[in-house]
Amino acid sequence: MAEIQPVRGWRYNAELSAHIDDYVSPLFDVVSQKQREALYRNELNSIHLSVPRGEDPAGAALERLTQWQNSGVLRQDEVPGIYVYYQYFRLPGSSREYCRKGFMCHIRAYDWAENVVLRHENTLPAAVNDRAELLARTQFQSSATHGLYRDDDFELERYLDEAMLDPLYQTEEDYQGARDVLAVIQDARIIRRFQQVLSLREVILADGHHRYEGSLAYRQARMAAEPGNTGREPWHFHLMYLTNAAADDLRILPTHRLLLELPGGISDAEFLARLEPYFTLLPMDDVYDLPERIAGKQWAFGLYLGGLAYKLRLRPEVHAQLSWDTTTEVKNLDLTVLHYFVLEKALGIVGPDAQRTWPGVAYVRTFSECLARVDRQEARAALIVNEVTMEEVERVCHSGAVMPPKSTFFYPKTIGGFLFSSIRDDEHDNAFYAPFLAPGPGF
Template sequence: MAIIRPFRGLRPTPELAEKVAARPYDVLSAAEAKAEAAGNQYSFYHVSKSEIDLPEGTDVYSQSVYDKAAENLQKFIKEGTLFQDNTPCYYIYRLIMNGRTQTGLVCASSVSDYNMGIIKKHEFTRPDKEQDRINNIKTTRAQTGNVFLAYNDVPEVNSLIDHWIHANAPAYDFTAADGIQHTVWVVNEEGAVNDITSLFSSKVPHTYIADGHHRAASASLVQKEFEEKQMIGTDDPANFFLTTIFPASQLVILDYNRLVKDLNGLTKEALLSRLEYDFTVESIGHLPQQPSMLHEFSMYLEGTWYRLVAKEGTYTTDPIGILDVTILSNNVLDKILGIKDQRTDKRIDFVGGIRGLQELVKRVDSGEMKVAFALYPVTIQQLFDIADSGNVMPPKSTWFEPKLRDGLISQMI
């Protein structure tokens, strides 16, 4: 069963919450973060993307970036921008996007649960991304990146959370510039805290990582290092990591699309010819079109969109083989374009569906990338099925929206 516990959250004073809140560190570039933080001394980008405060061209993985993050975090604490709750609490975090609501529980989840598979994964991680988070956590001594977990609905948990929301005023409630409403309640009453802990330990056999595989893996590796060096005890915060757990019924997965820098030595005509072995290929013009069903893909190449429909025999019916990300990986990225490991190959990049197909057009038309592929999104049940089977999806298979904001709740370790 899932082991969770309350913790003393590090969070902004109510009047500064909206200014502090920042998009997750891994969904935007340093240039985008610098533009968003312009004129806002309270923005959490000064911690999560601290390269914005260093000379342009600074290596984002250099120790100076992690040192600056730690310096800025301590400055926020010293100046009172952030404060730490006096007692361990749970936090309820509700997001509303385009009229759709999802409400999660912010808690500290057990590293041991992650190591033993009670917290289930569906992706491998990239070593360079893991090391980045390890360096950040060790230098700042804080977990500032929230891991987004999901669980099969438990009516008693949903009821308890709903009751708290209706009976108590929120600590924060604001609508960000992108139109997403963020509301946070602090659960600090001992009876309610104990009830939540008990419900998860008795009613929730597993949780699933929806978003944040690298953050979870890094927390585990930091805990292991601290334990080996005898730096922590049994009850130390580093034995847990920052998570927000959402009921599956409230979640929606968006597409997660691919960009490739070159055609692996092929001409456009040769690529189209090779694709016809495994797909029906149809030119659909200059306007972007989302795939409308499973096993259908949209490809953008040299100013033209193409519809690709996978032929029978290009996929299997097992939980992994039937996924569109698997079909694309096996029959295009690997077989034709020579991309064997999407976690490490620098020729491929990934774009979440929230950015829209125009982001694919922009990056191809600029010459930065040569070809783009848009995919039909996987379902939350497919994610659960794969995690339950012990398999993993190809990297960057799921994109969840809306996303939690960094800076609203962090855990010190």
């Protein structure tokens, strides 16, 4: 199945790494404009490589990268390794500290049709092209995408824990409140065991579909230009953060739907009337009870409309009307039910493609923001949803289908600038790579 390789990581030099919080950044697709402007003011922040500015952004990133490498701002580790990455975090309303354990390495950039790396959402071509252009110009990856493998025996965790006894550096607290810690494994025997374990497994892409497809596009372009390639060239590989799907510390948060408008100028009363053939509507005295009242219930949602709260639950007999051409696993998802019976049947936004481009819906992570924006009349209504489970993600991916847009929010996000990797043509010239070009013998 999945082929992984160790990385000769590029990292901020020791002096800068001692203050790593000053140089890391949010991922390109979650960083706000306000965050960008603040980070741009630091001339050495990784935002300049991940979200470059100017008339030729990719060219600006290459120029800055070259300066940083030549001046020693970034230094490359002499020996390749598997980079252990832990994120410590808490969820709102809970005192429990979670620790998501994983590791960063290179993984072969498999085409979707090979069914080794599995996706669960579609991408936007413009964002893919942007990432592909940046990669083609710099041949450098400033952040890892997030992939999931399943190992119910938790074999690799003992090696990860051992490496974490001697960390390289850590953040005090990143932009989302998590503490990020980096360590490295450079023992060739252990690295080969990591390769063997992953060689038996598929990988589900949890986060970073646009960056991964950018790597695919770049690899396909290089293969077309160099038909005699060996398959071992560095540009065949992609930087990925791999975590165990069996771990309890893998958290997926809900993403609520905010209706910025009701098409056709329909009234609140008409909207409720259009929902009634499909849902039972239970008025609620306190809107803040909605998350608890829908928790764990299939096809149940909260609605906040005109200052009033309702619990919606699909009438079971109407589910058979869901006629989209997709798998049973996708049809059973709460969000598919919401998109079909609310957006299509009640509001007339017909089909997944039209819904994906409809400007009348926004995706919001926090319950309180949903309520506030409706109260400020920035939106007509909020639809409150439950989180997707890891089991649902796995079932959908293995069915070969994709979920509705913004179905998952894996938390916390990885950060940019914690570890960089290069896919330049000369990367594998280092003799230390030789033992890892194919998985070794039994451990």
